[in-house]
Every structure is written in structure tokens, then in C-alpha cells.
Amino acid sequence: MEQRKRSWTKWITCITILISFWSCAKGQFRYSIYEEVQEGTVVGNIAKDLGLDKTTLKERGVRIVYGSTEPPFTVNQDDGILFVNRKIDREEICDRSKVCVIELKTVLQNPLEIHHVSVEILDVNDHAPNFPENVSILRIFESILPGAKFQLQAARDADSGLLSVQRYKLSINEHFRLEVKDRGEDRKTPSLVLEKPLDRESVKSHVLLLTALDGGKPPKSGNMTIIVNVSDVNDNPPVFNQESYSVFLKENSPVGTTVIQINATDLDEGSNGEVVYSFGKDVDARARExxxxxxxxxxIVVVGDIDFEKSARLEIDIQASDKGTATMTTDKTVVINIIDVNDNTPEIEVTSFSHALPEDSKPGTTVALISVKDSDFGLNGKVICYINQDLPFLLTPSLQNNMYSLVTKHLLDRELHSQYNVLIVAKDAGEPSLSSEKSIAIFLSDVNDNRPVFSQSPYTFYIFENNAPGKTIFSMTARDQDEGSNAHISFLILRDKEGANMLTSFLNINSETGDIVALKSFDFETLKTFQFRVAAADSGAPSLSSNVTVNVFILDQNDNPPVILYPVRFT
Structure with a gap:
């Protein structure tokens, strides 16, 4: 049976995903999948919906970007299929929300494209209705007239929508029938309605069985036993002085603030006409706090933190009861409307694309995605985002509300600025306005855009003749403003291809240090000056180089004795 259920669930999931594909608009996709599916279950094919083949997908890549919370989905880089990577519990993610949607942002590179993906988590009937108590005891006077209502504790079901509590059944009894009040949002409150007068002398106690059923197929159910004890006399219930109670209350109202005063009267005398007030049985714990x-x-006074963002409207059931031996109770609902106050600062979420930005990035290159949100309502939740500095970056709004792209404004130069700290400011339109800031550190990566520069141009060196062969005769230096391999310099003597400058064959240069060594001894009487060129090249890709002319002058030494050219005769 369980295997047939899983097969049926998978079949429905496939049909739902197929229908979702037809409804996808450009740039935004919506898929649906049931909770509790196995890990690896396919949600949708993003690449197919974008019209990308495997080659294009591999070139551009597709990935999910997210903030602090990692979604339970992964995109296969080979085929663009979005699949479940861990168990999904809808009740854990979305509590009792009717629609449970996980919003994703997918990014394609080269060129940049942002697509919004919404995955709706569909409910499965994995919880049964449950009553707060197994047994409920009521005391009812025999004088109560037919038509009187007695509110019962409602059952709760962790599932939502049609899979939550849909109906109640009451065991057959000639004195009571069941009436259910639909309060919306998966809230149905059962009440017992007296159909036939009670006679304590005939039957002192009635035992009923109340069953709550959800909308599953087959439905799941929960039971509560109701024991009705019949008492005598007190035959007038309290009556409220208003048909309805409604009030407006500002959020963040201080503890002790009076919300409203209710009033009820009872026509009976003594303890039977003395009224006390209490919260109804179906008032949740949040309202009591x-x-x-x-x-x-x-x-009614404030004792807790009133927060519009958690509850904009509260309905509280109030009971007025007399103090008779068999208490009579009347129910009334008090509606409290919460007024929003600008008490939430905007939240900024930054998604950076890379740790370092190449300095030759073109104007308009996207550096980061900025999303802002404000939990307040109306103008209090309307947010503008901007940069308050004169920097080579722009903050451009996206078609998606409260989404921005941080892009380059003009060409960058790492040699002038290697790092920027961009301060993003988000400000709401409330009165007074609230704002928040977030700093983004942008580092520029080096590009080989600077040639080596010699310390002199040209170089002029003087050396004495009769130098020792193999010894360094002079050195050259050069520097490069780039960094890393782009600034690593190698030296090279430029030798004539046709041998026009034969002297360069007697010179050698250390490619790392720039030291030049003479491989022979020079003779001033034979050679007084010569010239050659040296090149300096960096190790970038592609490499950049420059060259310089070197002028060498040979200095004379007294290394030749006098020579008598002609003999002299004396007479």
C-alpha cells in the first residue's frame, strides 16, 4: 500500500512539474514538488526551459546564488537539472502557510543573466488531526433551552489547506447536534448545540465522541470524548453589552497599555448572576502571551511585545461566565487590529561574483548583486538603496523589486588603486526614516598593462682597457609597475642578425640581475668606443618589453712603452 502511495505521489509530482513548465515567463520559472520526496528527485530542467543545449550550458555555467541559508536544491552542471539534495519537511520550512514557496536566484555567466526560480513545496497528508485533550467535561443546566451553544476545543493538524482539519463528526445523540464555525486559515471551531431539553432525573451524564477528519484520501482522524454532566437551575447566561468588539492598537505599545474593556451582565441573582471573564478555550498561546x-x-491590557510583522490582526475569544453551581458561559470575539510602526531597519544582502576584479574589466561589469528588504508595511517598508561615495562604481536597480547590481562605472587601474571599499546604504521611507549600511571590499587583480622601464636611457659606461675576461664590467636595472609574474623581468642583449655589430658576441648578460660580462679584454689602441642595445621583458601573457641603447667608452691605460720609429745619427 505504501509503495502504491509513493508511486501515486511521484505521478502527481511529474504532472505538476509539466504544467509548471508551460507557465514559466522569461527570466522567471516556477516549479512544484511534494514534500518528503526522496533525495535526488528532479524538480525541473532549468537549461531546457532556457533553451540551452549542453555545449552552451557548459560554456556559460548555471548556479544558484544564495545568502546565509542554503536551499535544499542543487543544479547539475552537466544538464541543468534542478534536483532535491535533502529531505524537505514543509511544516518545518513554512509552518502552516497555505502556500509554501522557496525563492531561488540562478545565474548564467558570459553574458550575465539572472533568473528567478520559485519552487512551491506541496503538502502531503503526513499528520493526523489532534485534540489538545482526550477528554472534555461540560456541565450543563437542565434548564438550558434548545439552541444553546457550547464551544469545544478545536483539533489541530500540522498539514495545511485541504489536508488540514476539514470537518467534524459527532456520535449519534438525541440531545445534541454539532455546529462548526469556519474562521478561515485552516481554523474550524466545533460547538455543541442543544437540540432537546435535558432531564437530570432521567440521565445525569451524556458521553459523546467528537471526531475530526482532514481532507486526505483516505482522510486521517483524531477523537475526543465529551462528557456532559447535567446540573440544575441556573438558567440565565451572561449577556455582553455589544454585538461586537473591535479596537486599533499600535505595535510596540508599552506593557500595561489598556486595549479595551468588555462588559457582560447576568439577570440571575447572587452567585448565579456574578460574572467573571476569561479567554476562550480556542485562544492560542501567542495571544495569551x-x-x-x-x-x-x-x-484587556498589553503584557507582551506587540509586533505588526508577526500578526496584523488578532481575534480573541472571550468568555463571560457566571458563578452559579452549574456555570453558564457566553462567548464573544474581540478583534484587535495592529497599526504598523516603522521599527525595522532595512536588511542588505550581498552576493559577490568573485574575490578579485580584473583591472581591465569593461565599464558595466557586474561586481555584486544587492538585495534589500524591510519587514515593515507600506511606506515604512519602501526601501531605496544607494552609494554615498564618489567611486568608479554604480548601483543600478533590477527589474525585480528591491534588487540592485553593483557595476563598474569606468576603466580601473590597479596601479593607482588596488582596493575599494564600497559603502551600500539602504534607507526606508518611514517617518522617521531608518537606514542600514554594508561595506563591500573590492580587490583589483593585476593585468599585464605596464612595460618594464630602465633606470636610465640611454646608458653610458666607461671601462679601462685590459679588463679581465669573464668579470662583470657594468650592470643595468629596470622595474615594472605590475605585480607577480607580470613584474618579473628578464634581460637580453639584442644581437644583429647579420653580424653588423660583432662586439656583442664578446658580451654576455645575466638575464635575472642585468649584470654584463665581457668575454674578452678590450684594447684602447684598437677600440675606443662601441654601442649595443639591451631588451627587458616581463613574464606576463602576453609579455611586454622595452629596450635601451648602451654606449661604452674604453679608457686608456699606460700599457705601451715608447717606440723609436727612425734611428738617429750623431755627427
Missing amino acids: LFHLNSVTGV
């Missing part, structure tokens, strides 16, 4: 109800005066 926020408000206190004075049981005697009916005054």
Missing part, C-alpha cells in the same frame, strides 16, 4: 484579561473588570 501578548494580553492579560482582568477576570473581574473585563479590562
Whole structure:
């Protein structure tokens, strides 16, 4: 049976994904998948929906960018298929939300494209309805007239939508019928309605079985036993002085703020007509943490943190009960509308593309994606984002609300600035306005755009004749403004191809240090000056080089004795 259920779920998932493909708009895709599917289950083929073949996909690449929370999906780089990489529990991700959607951003490079992917997590019926108590005991006077209602505790189901509690059943009983009030948002509150007058002398106690069923196929259910104890006399319930109670309350109202005062009266006398107030049985724990109800005066005051972003509207069931031996109770709903206050600063999320930006990046190159959000409502949640510095970068808004791209404004030069700190400011339109800042460090990577420069141009050296062969006669230096291999310099003597300058064959240069060695001894009487050229090249790709002329002058030494050319005769 379980295997047939999994097969049915997979079949529905495939049909849902197929329908989702037809509804995808350009730049934005929507897929659906059921919770609890196995790891590796295919969600959709992003490459196919973008019209990319495997060759194009491999050249451009596709990846998911995200902030601090990693989504439960992965994109296969070979075929662009989006698949589940871990178990998904819809109730854990989205609580009881009717629509559970995980928003993703996928990026294609060269050229840059941003596509928004929405994956809706569909509910499966993996929870049964559950009552807060297994047994509920009611005390009802025999004098209560037919038509009286008695609110019961509602069942809760962790699933949502049609898979939450959909209906209730009551065991057959001639005195009671069941009435269910639909409050929306998966909330249905059951009440017992008295159909036939009770007679304590005939039956002192009635035992009923209340069953809650969800909308699964087959449905899951939960039961609660209701014991109705019949009492005598007190025959007038409390009556509220208003048909409805509604009030407006600012969020962040301080503890002790009076919200509203309710009032009910009872026509009975003594303890049967003395009214006390309490929260209804179906009031959730959150409301009890926020408000206190004075049981005697009916005054509701603030005792917790009122936050519009958590609840914009609260409905609280109030019960007015008398103190008769068999208590009579009347229910009334108080609606509290929360007014938004600008109490949330904008949040900035930055997704950088690379650790370092090449200095030859063209104007308009995207450096990072900026997304901003504000949890407030209306103008309090309207955010503008900007850069408040004169930097070679622009913040351009995206078609998607509250999305920006940080791009280069003009050409960059690492040799002038190797690092920029860009301060992003996000400011809301509230009064007073709230803002936040985030700094982005942008490092420029070197490009081989500078040639080596000699320390002199031209070089002029003087050496004495009769130098020792193999010894360094002079040195040359050069520098390069680039870094790394782009600044690593090698020296080379430029020799004439046709041998026009034969002297260069008697010179050698150390390619690393620039030291020049003479391989022979020079003779001033034979050679007084000569000239040659030296090149300096960096190790970049492609390499850049420059060259310089070297002028060498030979200095004379007294290394020749006098010579008598003609004999002299004396007479």
C-alpha cells in the first residue's frame, strides 16, 4: 500500500512539474514538488526551459546564488537539472502557510543573466488531526433551552489547506447536534448545540465522541470524548453589552497599555448572576502571551511585545461566565487590529561574483548583486538603496523589486588603486526614516598593462682597457609597475642578425640581475668606443618589453712603452 502511495505521489509530482513548465515567463520559472520526496528527485530542467543545449550550458555555467541559508536544491552542471539534495519537511520550512514557496536566484555567466526560480513545496497528508485533550467535561443546566451553544476545543493538524482539519463528526445523540464555525486559515471551531431539553432525573451524564477528519484520501482522524454532566437551575447566561468588539492598537505599545474593556451582565441573582471573564478555550498561546484579561473588570491590557510583522490582526475569544453551581458561559470575539510602526531597519544582502576584479574589466561589469528588504508595511517598508561615495562604481536597480547590481562605472587601474571599499546604504521611507549600511571590499587583480622601464636611457659606461675576461664590467636595472609574474623581468642583449655589430658576441648578460660580462679584454689602441642595445621583458601573457641603447667608452691605460720609429745619427 505504501509503495502504491509513493508511486501515486511521484505521478502527481511529474504532472505538476509539466504544467509548471508551460507557465514559466522569461527570466522567471516556477516549479512544484511534494514534500518528503526522496533525495535526488528532479524538480525541473532549468537549461531546457532556457533553451540551452549542453555545449552552451557548459560554456556559460548555471548556479544558484544564495545568502546565509542554503536551499535544499542543487543544479547539475552537466544538464541543468534542478534536483532535491535533502529531505524537505514543509511544516518545518513554512509552518502552516497555505502556500509554501522557496525563492531561488540562478545565474548564467558570459553574458550575465539572472533568473528567478520559485519552487512551491506541496503538502502531503503526513499528520493526523489532534485534540489538545482526550477528554472534555461540560456541565450543563437542565434548564438550558434548545439552541444553546457550547464551544469545544478545536483539533489541530500540522498539514495545511485541504489536508488540514476539514470537518467534524459527532456520535449519534438525541440531545445534541454539532455546529462548526469556519474562521478561515485552516481554523474550524466545533460547538455543541442543544437540540432537546435535558432531564437530570432521567440521565445525569451524556458521553459523546467528537471526531475530526482532514481532507486526505483516505482522510486521517483524531477523537475526543465529551462528557456532559447535567446540573440544575441556573438558567440565565451572561449577556455582553455589544454585538461586537473591535479596537486599533499600535505595535510596540508599552506593557500595561489598556486595549479595551468588555462588559457582560447576568439577570440571575447572587452567585448565579456574578460574572467573571476569561479567554476562550480556542485562544492560542501567542495571544495569551501578548494580553492579560482582568477576570473581574473585563479590562484587556498589553503584557507582551506587540509586533505588526508577526500578526496584523488578532481575534480573541472571550468568555463571560457566571458563578452559579452549574456555570453558564457566553462567548464573544474581540478583534484587535495592529497599526504598523516603522521599527525595522532595512536588511542588505550581498552576493559577490568573485574575490578579485580584473583591472581591465569593461565599464558595466557586474561586481555584486544587492538585495534589500524591510519587514515593515507600506511606506515604512519602501526601501531605496544607494552609494554615498564618489567611486568608479554604480548601483543600478533590477527589474525585480528591491534588487540592485553593483557595476563598474569606468576603466580601473590597479596601479593607482588596488582596493575599494564600497559603502551600500539602504534607507526606508518611514517617518522617521531608518537606514542600514554594508561595506563591500573590492580587490583589483593585476593585468599585464605596464612595460618594464630602465633606470636610465640611454646608458653610458666607461671601462679601462685590459679588463679581465669573464668579470662583470657594468650592470643595468629596470622595474615594472605590475605585480607577480607580470613584474618579473628578464634581460637580453639584442644581437644583429647579420653580424653588423660583432662586439656583442664578446658580451654576455645575466638575464635575472642585468649584470654584463665581457668575454674578452678590450684594447684602447684598437677600440675606443662601441654601442649595443639591451631588451627587458616581463613574464606576463602576453609579455611586454622595452629596450635601451648602451654606449661604452674604453679608457686608456699606460700599457705601451715608447717606440723609436727612425734611428738617429750623431755627427
